[in-house]
Amino acid sequence: MPDRVLVVEDLYTAYGLSQVLFGVSLGVAAGECVCLLGRNGVGKTTTMRSIMGLTPPRRGRIAWKGQDITGREPFKVVSLGIGFVPEDRRIFADLTVWENLDVASRRQRSGGWTVERVYDLFPKLRELRDRQGGFLSGGEQQMLTIARTLMGNPELLLLDEPSEGLAPLVVEHMTEQIGRLKREGLTILLAEQNVEFSLDLADRVYVLEKGLIRYEGSAREFREDESIRHQYLAL
Amino acid sequence: MPDPSFIFAQSLSGLTAAMYLFLIASGLSLIFGVLRVLNFAHGSFYMLGAYGAYQLVQWLGTGHGRFWWATLGAALGVAILGGLVERLLFRYLYGKEELYQLLFTYALVLILSDVAKIFWGTQQKSVSRPPGLTGSFSLFGTTVPYYNLFILLLSPAIALGFWFVLRRTRAGRFIRAAALDRETLGALGVNVDRLYLGVFMLGSFLGGLGGALVTPVKSIVPGMDTEMIVEAFIVVVIGGLGSFWGTFLGALIYGQVLSFGILFVPRFSIFSVFALMAAVLIIRPWGLLGKPLK
Ligand SMILES: Nc1ncnc2c1ncn2[C@@H]1O[C@H](COP(=O)(O)OP(=O)(O)OP(=O)(O)O)[C@@H](O)[C@H]1O
Ligand SMILES: [Mg+2]
Numbered sequence: 001m002p003d004r005v006l007v008v009e010d011l012y013t014a015y016g017l018s019q020v021l022f023g024v025s026l027g028v029a030a031g032e033c034v035c036l037l038g039r040n041g042v043g044k045t046t047t048m049r050s051i052m053g054l055t056p057p058r059r060g061r062i063a064w065k066g067q068d069i070t071g072r073e074p075f076k077v078v079s080l081g082i083g084f085v086p087e088d089r090r091i092f093a094d095l096t097v098w099e100n101l102d103v104a105s106r107r108q109r110s111g112g113w114t115v116e117r118v119y120d121l122f123p124k125l126r127e128l129r130d131r132q133g134g135f136l137s138g139g140e141q142q143m144l145t146i147a148r149t150l151m152g153n154p155e156l157l158l159l160d161e162p163s164e165g166l167a168p169l170v171v172e173h174m175t176e177q178i179g180r181l182k183r184e185g186l187t188i189l190l191a192e193q194n195v196e197f198s199l200d201l202a203d204r205v206y207v208l209e210k211g212l213i214r215y216e217g218s219a220r221e222f223r224e225d226e227s228i229r230h231q232y233l234a235l
Numbered sequence: 236m237p238d239p240s241f242i243f244a245q246s247l248s249g250l251t252a253a254m255y256l257f258l259i260a261s262g263l264s265l266i267f268g269v270l271r272v273l274n275f276a277h278g279s280f281y282m283l284g285a286y287g288a289y290q291l292v293q294w295l296g297t298g299h300g301r302f303w304w305a306t307l308g309a310a311l312g313v314a315i316l317g318g319l320v321e322r323l324l325f326r327y328l329y330g331k332e333e334l335y336q337l338l339f340t341y342a343l344v345l346i347l348s349d350v351a352k353i354f355w356g357t358q359q360k361s362v363s364r365p366p367g368l369t370g371s372f373s374l375f376g377t378t379v380p381y382y383n384l385f386i387l388l389l390s391p392a393i394a395l396g397f398w399f400v401l402r403r404t405r406a407g408r409f410i411r412a413a414a415l416d417r418e419t420l421g422a423l424g425v426n427v428d429r430l431y432l433g434v435f436m437l438g439s440f441l442g443g444l445g446g447a448l449v450t451p452v453k454s455i456v457p458g459m460d461t462e463m464i465v466e467a468f469i470v471v472v473i474g475g476l477g478s479f480w481g482t483f484l485g486a487l488i489y490g491q492v493l494s495f496g497i498l499f500v501p502r503f504s505i506f507s508v509f510a511l512m513a514a515v516l517i518i519r520p521w522g523l524l525g526k527p528l529k
Contacts, residue, residue, distance in 0.1 A: 052422055078424030090419040092412045102405065103412045104423040152424045 005030045005187060006051070006082075006156055011060035013043075013050045020046045021057070022211040028156065033188040035198040035219070037233060038208035044191035045087060047208070048158045052084045053077050064156070078106065083154030087161040087191070089145040093134030097125055097144055100133050104151040111153025118147040121177055139170040146177075156187045163197045175200050195233060199223055207232045237498075240376035245494045247374075251383050251452075253490030254390035255445055260467040260474075261397065261482050262441030268477025269414045269434045272328050275340035276320070278464025279347035280439050284313045284446025285455045286351055289360045302365035302451075310444035317439025321432055329431075348460055357457050362450035382451055389448075393441075394483055401479065410434060414477065469512045475525020484523055 004027035013021040020043045028034045036044050049055040051062055056071035063069065064080055072080075092100050101115050119126035122143040128136065136144060142162060149157065162178065163171045171194075178201055182188055192198040198205070198219075205222040207215035209232050215222070222228065263277045287309030288302075295301035320343070328336050363369075364382045371380040401407035412420045413430055421427045453459070466489065471477075474485025489508060496507030521527045 054418065054422060073426075074418075074421045075424050075426045078422070084422050086419065086422070090416055092415045092419070094415060095408065095412060099408050099412075103408050103420065103425065106424045148423065 003029045005065050006189070007061075007063040008047070008051065009061045009063075011047065011050055011057045011062070013046050013055055013057040013060075015046075015055065020211055021050065021060075023060070024208070024211065024213055026206050026213060026216075028187060028189050030187055031182075031185055032203050033182050033190060033201050035202035035205045036189065036191045036208055037193070037195065037198060037205055038191075039193065039233060042208045043211045044208055045160055046211075048084060048160055048189070048191060051077070051082065051158060054084075078152050078154075079109065081109065081153070081155040082158065083149040083152050083156070084158045085146050085149045085160060085162065087164055089141045091133035091136065091141050091144055091148075093132065095133055096130050097133060097136070098129040100144055100148050101125075101151050104148040106152040109153040111155070113150045113153050115151070118150055121150075121180070122147055139166050139173075142166060142170075142174065143177075150181075154186070156189065157181070159188060159190045161191055161193065163192065163194045171197055193233070195229065243375045244377040245498070246491060247377060247379065247383075249490035249492075249494030250487070251386055251490075252493065253486040254386050255449055256466060256470050256489055257483050257486035258390050258393065258448070259442050259445035259463060260470040260486055261394070261479070262438035262445075263464075263467050264471045264474075264477055264479070264482045265441070266435055266438035267471070268479075269410055270325075270329065270431055272325065272336050273333070273340070273468075273476075274325075274438075275337065275464055275468075276343040276347060277438070277442050277467060278460040278462070279344050279351075280313050280317060280442035281446040281449075281463045281467075282351060282455075282460035283316065283347065284309045284443030285450050285459065286355050286360070286446075287312050287443065288447035288450050289355075289362050289455055292362050300365075302362070305362075306444070306447040309447040310440050313443025313446070314436045314440035317443075318432055318436045320439075321435040325435065326428070326431070344460065344464070348457060351460075352457055355455075360455040362455075364451040386448065398479060406433075466508075469508055472512055472522060473515050475522025478522060478524045478526070481522050481524030 006028040008024060008026045011021050011024040012019065024043065024047055026034070026036070036047065038044050046055060050057045053069070053072045053074045053076070061068060061070050064082060067080070069077055069080060092103070095103070098115065101118060124140060125143055125147055128140060133141070133144065146159070146162065159178070162174055166174065175197060178188070182201065190198060190201060199222070202219045204218055205215070206213050207228065214232055215228050259277070259281050263274060266272065266274050266277070288305045291305035291308045292301055295305060298304070324339070328339060364380070368382040368385055371378050373379070401410060409420070409425060409430055413427055417427050470485040470489050471482055473488060474481030474483070488511070492507050492511050493505070500506055515522065
């Protein structure tokens with residue numbers, strides 16, 4: 001498909017001697033929300049880390065808007081317009097909410113995200129702006145980690161399990177805000193185990209198992225195909 | 236009961252020593268806090284700052300303000316040397332075992348000490364106090380050189396300035412974030428390699444500056460490098476590695492213990508400091524104001 005902004009081809013990634021990805025290929029079109037589903041430990045995070053250059057792949061190719069970015073340093077990948085929201089959130093515990101946002105602000109990229117605008121998206125963060133990151137609740141940390149990545153003005157957001165460990169009400173709020181980002185034109189690649197959460201947002205779905213893509217289809221097809229869900233996801 | 240003016244004189248001399256120590260140890264502590272490598276060659280940078288200042292004073296002849304220009308030039312020269320060392324050598328040590336770091340930085344200590352001997356020989360060198368600060372005044376019966384007063388004021392000023400940069404500027408926020416989580420800062424678009432280079436140069440600058448400023452009060456001799464790294468190391472261990480105010484507190488305590496320890500065990504005054512360090516290591520291994528490592 002020519003309109004795909006992100007193209008991942010035949011990715012092999014390992015941590016030292018332990019090989020995790022065995023030829024992952026996927027694509028994301030501009031404005032799309034694509035979900036990468038899979039059980040624990042199948043390589044969702046590793047796929048995202050490979051794209052970001054945090055764990056460069058041994059083999060394979062990653063192209064962003066036609067440009068080869070395989071193995072580029074993370075800060076360069078960010079400067080080209082890809083943002084990563086890690087599943088373990090990685091808030092700078094001794095920095096305040098505002099400071100966490102400020103270190104992530106990339107003014108050289110256009111996109112218009114400012115501290116005020118992310119406070120508008122997550123009003124709770126405005127109240128908490130002077131609190132140290134280490135003293136936030138899980139849900140507040142999740143808002144902050146997304147807000148922080150937005151400060152880099154990404155065109156593509158890699159969102160790693162944003163619903164993990166959150167109370168149902170907070171997950172609902174998160175769905176709403178991510179949906180809002182999508183409507184504003186942000187392209188999203190979402191890694192999830194929570195099928196309900198993903199299907200509320202996704203246009204298309206990939207299912208990853210043991211380092212390989214086992215299924216690819218539209219969110220609607222996937223919703224209707226019980227057998228796939230039973231086969232690859234513990235439901 | 237000892238004479239009060241004697242006690243005052245001792246504590247003032249301890250305070251002056253502490254201000255030098257803080258300047259030098261803060262560079263060591265900064266580099267450790269952010270880069271997580273303990274640079275044993277920091278004492279060598281201090282020594283090169285001293286020799287560098289001596290050399291520049293010679294070259295500048297009788298020029299106006301030559302001591303200040305030599306001090307600044309020597310500290311900048313050491314910062315540039317630190318930058319080269321970081322780029323060409325140190326960057327391969329990040330995340331490696333401590334033993335590697337220790338052996339490597341120790342090798343650097345030996346090399347730099349030989350380099351200094353090649354250039355400046357083993358004769359001791361000295362630099363005179365800058366004009367304007369050559370005199371002294373009397374306070375509670377103690378003679379205080381103006382130059383010492385200058386150090387007593389400069390060092391806390393640098394400490395405050397440093398603290399301000401760390402707490403209130405964007406560069407400081409980057410440094411604090413890098414100390415907490417290098418990978419995440421990189422994934423947010425910050426060129427952490429360049430930041431590391433800057434921090435290493437800043438830390439080296441402080442070491443070199445301490446060396447240049449010490450020249451009017453101490454003679455420059457081979458061996459001053461290892462003497463200083465031991466002292467600076469004790470200071471940061473007492474205060475807490477990587478802790479800014481811990482380093483300041485550690486230097487103050489070190490200065491006082493050393494200058495009063497001399498009264499009780501005159502020939503082994505350093506012993507009292509070692510005893511103090513041992514006590515801190517047993518009670519609070521992470522130092523007075525430090526944080527336990529994960
Ligand atoms: N730093 C690492 N070093 C070694 N092995 C790792 C490392 N990180 C992950 N792994 C292993 O790689 C495999 C894939 O991990 P990954 O984190 O990509 O899975 P995931 O799909 O994101 O799982 P989860 O749903 O639990 O987040 C797992 O078996 C994991 O144990
Ligand atoms: Mg994961």
